[in-house]
Amino acid sequence: MEFTAKQIAELIQGTVEGNPEEPIRGVSKIEEGQPGTLSFLANPKYTHYIYTTGASAVIVNNSFVADQPVNATLIRVSDAYRAIAALLEMYEQSQPQKSGIEQPSYIHSSASVGEFAYVGAFAYIGENVIIGKNVKIYPQAYVGDNVTIGDHTTLYSGVKVYKQCRIGNNCIIHAGAVIGSDGFGFAPDESGQYKKIAQVGNVVIEDNVEIGANTTIDRATMGSTIVRKGAKLDNLIQVAHNVEIGEDCVFAAQAGIAGSTKIGNRCMFGGQVGLAGHITIADEVKLAAQSGIASSIKQQGAVYMGAPGYDVAQYNRSYVIFRKLPEIYKQLNALEKKVSQL
């Protein structure tokens, strides 16, 4: 397929600056732009590439002002990132979509699968499972007994959903993610050996949630571990039993949240953060990568860093001094010596 810059501009309500007939046959990143491709500039860190990119056309924000000559044809839009997102979405939608039931697969006779579903080979759908319409269950995925899955949801290859869990509409769960494994609950007996606490709850994932590859979400001891609508979890994240994750939260990879912790709406966590159990995090809290949060955060919109974490600006001020500690210690000792000689 080939488009002109003008045709693309029309798709995204943009205006062309340069050759409207510039032919476009693919997309590329601005720093690797090839002739015949379309690129975009949204992150200011990449601005300098626009003067050297080989891409034939570049989507830029209306606010972009060139301070050197630009070879590429520009397509100006109000939000370059959204515009490229819209184009990528159109491209993705134009790709062939999986459908039908591949064999061999295992669908229990008591299960119901909605219309237009894809069930890949070696997928397993247990007793009394209810699956909505237009759902994609990729090969080797496992859907345990009594699970329900809403409409338009995709489980990629090898996703494992334990019995009784509930997954909403329009969710995407990536390969290898595990939903509903037992919470980590043990009680020591008199001899110091640990006895398992049966985990009889489940996991509830609301609508429009995306769960990354190999992320694990444990079932509740009682009640439900909950991921609320619109939350996005990256890869290799650990969500322990009875955790609740608020709406539209965004957590980067390898974050870990210990048991029974409740997280507000629209929180953003960097990679590898850790949260203790039984704490509460207010709405819109941001945590810098690798932060360790040991107690509740009550202030909406707080930004924390460090382990144990606290206000990011304060943390950074301390860290600047930490780096100077050897010279500060010398300064102190020199001062002490001077005073002793007074």
Added chain:
Amino acid sequence: MEFTAKQIAELIQGTVEGNPEEPIRGVSKIEEGQPGTLSFLANPKYTHYIYTTGASAVIVNNSFVADQPVNATLIRVSDAYRAIAALLEMYEQSQPQKSGIEQPSYIHSSASVGEFAYVGAFAYIGENVIIGKNVKIYPQAYVGDNVTIGDHTTLYSGVKVYKQCRIGNNCIIHAGAVIGSDGFGFAPDESGQYKKIAQVGNVVIEDNVEIGANTTIDRATMGSTIVRKGAKLDNLIQVAHNVEIGEDCVFAAQAGIAGSTKIGNRCMFGGQVGLAGHITIADEVKLAAQSGIASSIKQQGAVYMGAPGYDVAQYNRSYVIFRKLPEIYKQLNALEKKVSQL
């Protein structure tokens, strides 16, 4: 099923305070208690909920003293946590259990599977595998050649056990865990390229071990990587080649242990801790979450924190001062100025 408070009290050797005929049809968390359900109070952080919970009955410790009126019927026991654990266990045992061989599954003709086993569809059992009685191998689990698995052990969906590994009795291994992948061993050649060191050992998991979802345990270069009896490993933990984990250890999610490290009995590690390779950890050592342990810990029962980690109390004292560093630095500079003016 419906029980009365009195019937439940009899199951757990408790005494009823309130209405012995209170009907109970389910369980709930105290903070989310619903009429007709039974809850429990074990963690003192949750004590205040007992005055407002909607649960009809609550299991409490004999030592609990109410300082406000309580609506719920109380069931007093010597240990509320163990009592609820016992009830949840009874509930779990009353649920239908999987059994039989689902088709299609792959059981090599040379493998032996004990009586009362469950082998789910798409499970794979390789050559010369020996599986004990009452074992559950969930769908899409993989048991490599020459593996042995003891009695009453459960491998959930998608567990992967490489060839030659040995798993004991009464173990539970959660979905996606990988047992026996190659240790990470490479030797650089003259050109700086890394050549793989063949990993010809195995993994030995003793009795009563629980392994979390997507946890990985590498096989030994030679000999065995060992997880001793009663140890409990949470999700997404990395155990490298030739590590030994002592009896009744409890490790929280995302911990990582580098090669050949030996860990004593009854150690407790918080989430995301990391241990260097080739070190030894004494019995009953506790590590705070996110600690990084670079050298051996010889003192039994030591509690460490930080990265590199050391005594937790000392670490915390230093961290308190770390937070004050900007003002301390000002204090030092002011003092220096004052001295220079003397």
Added chain:
Amino acid sequence: MEFTAKQIAELIQGTVEGNPEEPIRGVSKIEEGQPGTLSFLANPKYTHYIYTTGASAVIVNNSFVADQPVNATLIRVSDAYRAIAALLEMYEQSQPQKSGIEQPSYIHSSASVGEFAYVGAFAYIGENVIIGKNVKIYPQAYVGDNVTIGDHTTLYSGVKVYKQCRIGNNCIIHAGAVIGSDGFGFAPDESGQYKKIAQVGNVVIEDNVEIGANTTIDRATMGSTIVRKGAKLDNLIQVAHNVEIGEDCVFAAQAGIAGSTKIGNRCMFGGQVGLAGHITIADEVKLAAQSGIASSIKQQGAVYMGAPGYDVAQYNRSYVIFRKLPEIYKQLNALEKKVSQL
């Protein structure tokens, strides 16, 4: 099979010191050496074991000088680690190799599988897949549409490769690894809800790469996420979209690399390190375990530690003072008091 010490010495160009007819029937670690087995001494930390090991023969470096009597027969070589590696490799090669197509497996009619392949039961090979010769696809592995896999590559059980990814020759990918899951890309709309950015790129893994168990490598938004030839990634590592990992890099378990970061050749990262997105790391950079790298590292061969990380020697100097902070603070306050009394 049984060998004499002399026969083994000939295999690895070594010289025997002791009984050349010593019979060897297996290998063991020096600290656990059993009679009839061969061990080796390469790591100086283990030198003391050579005087007490039960192993009948030990491979040592030519440079080894005993300062006590040694019971074992020694086999001296120029590099003990390489010698044992060569022996383990010979042992591994002598083991039976998997081959043939097990049933049931799923190979799309449009896919091509090269000669001498192993395709395990329940493995899935999608449309237009091209698989080279002597490839091993273990049970329950998934190879999505249009994937290409080079010669002599092994995918262990449960590996998931999403559509369009490319994997080179002589690669080893361990169980549960996920290659090509969607990058974590979302754009907030006016209401604060996140809209998915379609991820239309792929993952390219070059030759001689090893990927650990349950490691996840996301596909690029556009273009490719790249792991260059010879790189070795341990278990549970996260590689985000559009990352590039240079040749012969070696990353320990649980490392995480955020989106679009470019890493040079021959870098070595310790366990649990985290790297921010959109940064560049020079060749041969070393990162201590748990380091957090927030900005680009331009100096080739730099060694960093800390979070945010900087020069390891400087970090360690500051950390030594950090541990003394309580007493330093006392010292400052005492000095201040003394000055005020002057």
